[in-house]
Amino acid sequence: MLSKSHRLADPYVAAGDRAYLIGTQDGDFPDMGEHVPGEMGGLWAHPIKLLDGFWLQVDGCWLPRATRFTQGPFFNEHTFHLDGLTVTRRQWVPDGLPGLVVSYRFEAAAPRELTATLVAHTDLRPVWLGERTGMVDAPDEGAFDESLQAAVVRDRANPWWVVVGSDGPVTGEVGPHCRGPHPTGGQGTGIRLERRVPVRPGEPAEVRYYVAGSDRSREEAVAVLAALRQSADSLYAAKLRRYEGIDRGGRVLVPDPDLVEAFRWVKFNYDQLVREVPGQGRGLGAGLPEYPWWFGTDSSYALLGLLPLGQEQHRLAVETLELLARVSQATNGNGRIIHEVVTNGAVFHPGNAQETPHFVKAVYHVYRWTGDSEFLRRIFPICKQGVLAWLLTERASGDCLARGYGIIEIDGLDLKLLDTAVYTYEALEALAELAPEAGEDPAFVRRCRELAAAVKEAINTRFWLPEEGLYADLLATPAEMLPRLARWEEEAIRTGRHHAVPHLRELQERARRLPPDQETGWLLKNWIINTPLEAGVAPREYAFLALGRMAGPEFCGHHGLYLSGLYRDHIMTINTGVQAVAEAMYGRVQAAREWMLRIARTLHLRTPGSPSEMSPDYGCFVQAWTGYGLFWPLVVMLGIRPHAAARELCLGWPNLPAEWEPFAWEEVAIGDSRFSFRFRGGRYEVALLAGAPWQVTVRAPAGMTIRMVGRTAMAGAVVRFTLDREPVALEVT
Incomplete structure (x- = not known):
C-alpha cells in the first residue's frame, strides 16, 4: 500500500468495472471536472451518476479533513481525527455490480457510544452527451424505506435509482434539508442515515454502508443492495484474489x-x-x-x-x-x-x-x-x-x-x-x-x-x-500553409508563447518564397x-x-x-x-x-x-x-514477436540497459500460455510456465552465434527449438 499526508486535495478513485468513486484524498467530494461541468467526480455507474458524495457526522460534528490517505491496489483509506477518536474510512467497488462498499472504523481511548450520521447527496444524471440519446436530467426524489432499512431515491423523469443502506439498524430520511458540509451542484437530494455505535478501548468498532444503483429499475437497484449486504466479504475476497493474479x-x-x-x-x-x-x-x-x-x-x-x-x-x-x-x-x-x-x-x-x-x-x-x-x-x-x-x-x-x-x-x-x-x-x-x-x-x-x-x-x-x-x-x-501559419502566430501571441513566433514567421517567409502550389x-x-x-x-x-x-x-x-x-x-x-x-x-x-x-x-x-x-x-x-x-x-528490447494461433514465438537477443542486470520478466501471457524471460551474466533463459509446447526461434545479434547450453549441436545465428516445461538456456559467442 502507498500512503501520503500532503497534497490531500488531490484526487483518487476506487473502481470496479460497473462503478467507480472519485473524491479527494482528504475525504471530501468537491465538484470537479469539465465534460459535465463540476460533475465528473462522485459515484458513477455508467451511463448515469449516482451520488455527488457522502460525509459523516459523529455526535453532530462533521469529520474534519483527513490527515492521511492510503492507496491499496483496489481500495482507499482516509484517516480522520476528531475529539479523541481515530476514524478510518475505507471504500471499494466490487466486480460486476453497480455498487459501492464504505466502512468506517472507530478507535477510542475511552469507552463511549457514538451517534454516527451518514449524509449522502444524490445526483442521478446522465453522462456527457446524454441529450443525444434522449437522457434528460430531472430532479431527484425519494424516501426512507423502513422495511428495506435503506434510502431509496429516483430521478423523477427516468428509471434511474440509487439505494443507500447499512449493515445494521438505522433511522433515515430523504430530502433537500439533508445537507452535507458544503453544497454540491445538480438536481439531487439529500439522504440522512443515523445509527448508534458503541466503541471500547482496544476494540475498534466498524460500520458499513452500501450504495447500489440502476439505470433501469428500482428492483435492480434493490437486488444489488441485497447482494452487497449478503456477500460483501466474499466479493472482497474474490476481488483480492483477482488482483493478486494481476500483480503476478x-x-x-x-x-x-x-x-x-x-x-x-x-x-x-x-x-x-x-x-x-x-x-x-x-x-x-x-x-x-x-x-x-x-x-x-x-x-x-x-x-x-x-x-x-x-x-x-x-x-x-x-x-x-x-x-x-x-x-x-x-x-x-x-x-x-x-x-x-x-x-x-x-x-x-x-x-x-x-x-x-x-x-x-x-x-x-x-x-x-x-x-x-x-x-x-x-x-x-x-x-x-x-x-x-x-x-x-x-x-x-x-x-x-x-x-x-x-x-x-x-x-x-x-x-x-x-x-x-x-x-x-x-x-x-x-x-x-x-x-x-x-x-x-x-x-x-x-x-x-x-x-x-x-x-x-x-x-x-x-x-x-x-x-x-x-x-x-x-x-x-504554401497556399495551404500561409493562412494557417498566420493564425497560429496570432494564437501564440494571444496566449503569451512569444518564443514560438520567430519560427512561425520563418515558415511564413519560406512559404512566400516557394511556388504556391509546390x-x-x-x-x-x-x-x-x-x-x-x-x-x-x-x-x-x-x-x-x-x-x-x-x-x-x-x-x-x-x-x-x-x-x-x-x-x-x-x-x-x-x-x-x-x-x-x-x-x-x-x-x-x-x-x-x-x-x-x-x-x-x-x-x-x-x-x-x-x-x-x-x-x-x-x-x-x-x-x-x-x-x-x-x-x-x-x-521491443526482447524482440518478442508471437504468432499465438500457430504456437510460434520469435525472439531477438535481449538488448537491455546495463542497470537491468539481472533481468526477469515473469508470467508473460501469450496465447493460452505463460512465459518467463530471464537474462543474467550473458545467459538468456526462456521458460514455458503453463500451456502446451511452442516452436521458438531466437536470432543472434549481427555477427554472433547463439549456443543452446547443454546441446552442443544446437548453435548458429538463428536457433529453433521446441519449448516445453524444460527451460532453455542460451548464450552468444
Whole structure:
C-alpha cells in the first residue's frame, strides 16, 4: 500500500468495472471536472451518476479533513481525527455490480457510544452527451424505506435509482434539508442515515454502508443492495484474489526500484479503467475523471501495453477493439474508426484520419498475442474496408497519403500528416501479414505490400528534412500553409508563447518564397515527428539524427518529451512513452530507460500509484496509454514477436540497459500460455510456465552465434527449438 499526508486535495478513485468513486484524498467530494461541468467526480455507474458524495457526522460534528490517505491496489483509506477518536474510512467497488462498499472504523481511548450520521447527496444524471440519446436530467426524489432499512431515491423523469443502506439498524430520511458540509451542484437530494455505535478501548468498532444503483429499475437497484449486504466479504475476497493474479501477471524484476514500482501499479491502473455498460459493451476506458469512456487512439496505444499482462487482459483487448469496431460501423459504415464513444452510445467524433490505420495496427498485435482466430475473422473486414476503401480511396490522392486530422488536434492540421502516413504504412503491412489467415488471396497481399512500400518511400523522402535532421509534421503547399501559419502566430501571441513566433514567421517567409502550389514538408515540431522511429520505418542514419536532436532541451523537459518543441509548455506520458519505444527500436536502450524513468518518477506526485496524463501532475490522474510507454519498450528490447494461433514465438537477443542486470520478466501471457524471460551474466533463459509446447526461434545479434547450453549441436545465428516445461538456456559467442 502507498500512503501520503500532503497534497490531500488531490484526487483518487476506487473502481470496479460497473462503478467507480472519485473524491479527494482528504475525504471530501468537491465538484470537479469539465465534460459535465463540476460533475465528473462522485459515484458513477455508467451511463448515469449516482451520488455527488457522502460525509459523516459523529455526535453532530462533521469529520474534519483527513490527515492521511492510503492507496491499496483496489481500495482507499482516509484517516480522520476528531475529539479523541481515530476514524478510518475505507471504500471499494466490487466486480460486476453497480455498487459501492464504505466502512468506517472507530478507535477510542475511552469507552463511549457514538451517534454516527451518514449524509449522502444524490445526483442521478446522465453522462456527457446524454441529450443525444434522449437522457434528460430531472430532479431527484425519494424516501426512507423502513422495511428495506435503506434510502431509496429516483430521478423523477427516468428509471434511474440509487439505494443507500447499512449493515445494521438505522433511522433515515430523504430530502433537500439533508445537507452535507458544503453544497454540491445538480438536481439531487439529500439522504440522512443515523445509527448508534458503541466503541471500547482496544476494540475498534466498524460500520458499513452500501450504495447500489440502476439505470433501469428500482428492483435492480434493490437486488444489488441485497447482494452487497449478503456477500460483501466474499466479493472482497474474490476481488483480492483477482488482483493478486494481476500483480503476478507480467511481473518485471530489475534492480531499478522506481521502474519496478511503476510496472506494478500501472497494471492496477489498467484495471481501474475497465468500463462495462449493459447495452453498450465492455472495454478499456481512456482516463479519469474526464475520459471514462472509449477512444480509438487511446486504445490503439494502451492495449499494446496491456497484452503481456495476462489472459484476462487479452479478453479485455479483444472486447475493446470489437466495441470500437461495432460502434464505428454503426456510425460510419465505411470502416472509418471513431474517435470517441460515450457510455450511452453517443459518438462525439467520427474519427481522425490516423485512427483507422492505428486501429488496424492494434488489431494485428492483439491477434498475434492472443491467437483468437474468431476475433480476426470478425474484425478483418472492417480493417480492410477502413484502410483500402475509406482511408486510401476517400481521403488520399494518388500518392497514398491521406488528408485529415491526426493525433495532434490543432485547428488547421487537416493536411497530409506524418503520423497518419506512418500508421498507414504499418496498417498495410499488418493487412498483408494477416491476409492469408483471413482468407485473402496472394493478389491482395501483393497490393498491400506495394502500397506499403509507396507510403514508406514517401515517409523517408518527402517527409524527411535533411537540413533539420528531423521528419516534417506534414506535407502541404504554401497556399495551404500561409493562412494557417498566420493564425497560429496570432494564437501564440494571444496566449503569451512569444518564443514560438520567430519560427512561425520563418515558415511564413519560406512559404512566400516557394511556388504556391509546390507541396513540401513543414516542421512544426509536434511530438508526432517521432512516429517513423516508433514504427522502425526510418533508416538508421535518419533515426540517430532525429533521436539525438529530440533528446536535447528543444524537445525534452524534466518530466518527459514536450508535446511541442515549438511551444515547450506541456508534457504527456504518451509522447514520452512513444519516445521510449522509438529509442528501443534503434537499440538505444539506455535512452529508452531514461524516458521510461521520467514517467515512473511521476508515479506518486499526485495520486499514489498513478502517473498523471499530463506530466508531472495534472490532467487525468489515471490514464490508460501510460502503460504503452512502460511495457511495450520491453517487448521491443526482447524482440518478442508471437504468432499465438500457430504456437510460434520469435525472439531477438535481449538488448537491455546495463542497470537491468539481472533481468526477469515473469508470467508473460501469450496465447493460452505463460512465459518467463530471464537474462543474467550473458545467459538468456526462456521458460514455458503453463500451456502446451511452442516452436521458438531466437536470432543472434549481427555477427554472433547463439549456443543452446547443454546441446552442443544446437548453435548458429538463428536457433529453433521446441519449448516445453524444460527451460532453455542460451548464450552468444
